[in-house]
Amino acid sequence: MAVMATHVITGAGSGIGAAVARRLHERGDGLVLHARDAGRARELAAAFPGAATLVGDLADPDRLSWALSHQSPPDRVDSLLHIAGVVDLGPVGDLTPRTWHHQLNVNLIAPAELTRLLLPQLRAAQGHVVFVNSGAGLNASANWSAYAASKHGLKALADSLRQEEHAHGVRVTSVYPGRTAGPMQVKVHSQEGREYDPARWIDPESVATALLAALDLPRDAEVNDLTIRPGR
Incomplete structure (x- = not known):
């Protein structure tokens, strides 16, 4: 009898994370959904019946180890899907350390720490770590320095982890998705002073389809880097 796969997912509340969680939930896989607080955990548990949180x-990645030690992390982790992220645009001349720290913490240091904490389970299951990066992880544009730096760092983390x-x-x-319709894109357009039209951008379901293809690939192969761009 096949063992049901268990996936730990950050960012399952909206956008790409919600699309991936929904697809995995519908096919009967086990979900462990990360939440920033107890209220959010209750919302996710209600949205995905049977899921753990x-x-x-x-x-605040410094406290993740303490937080997990007071809960019951899964005994088995077939995949760890880092999908949560934050963005805050602005020129280097205006960005404060607070803005830098927030994006680096959420987008880079927390994924590194969660990976470290769950690595024993991932090794035992010969599991899969997926980092949802960004086009900004490959090229940095004006006003994107802090976000792009966090995502360039995430690429380095993934590349090192893969070899290790x-x-x-x-x-x-x-x-590496290009611009994808969802709450983050609403904020980006607001900060850019542009009108938001979700039809212009990638549907989160399309990114989920590509991500699951990489996840479901037979064991004789591995997708290292997957770049997705708007088709319109």
């Missing part, structure tokens, strides 16, 4: 603030864990059978994939 893990509570910890990605904006290959011998343990852990696969590592970076996904």
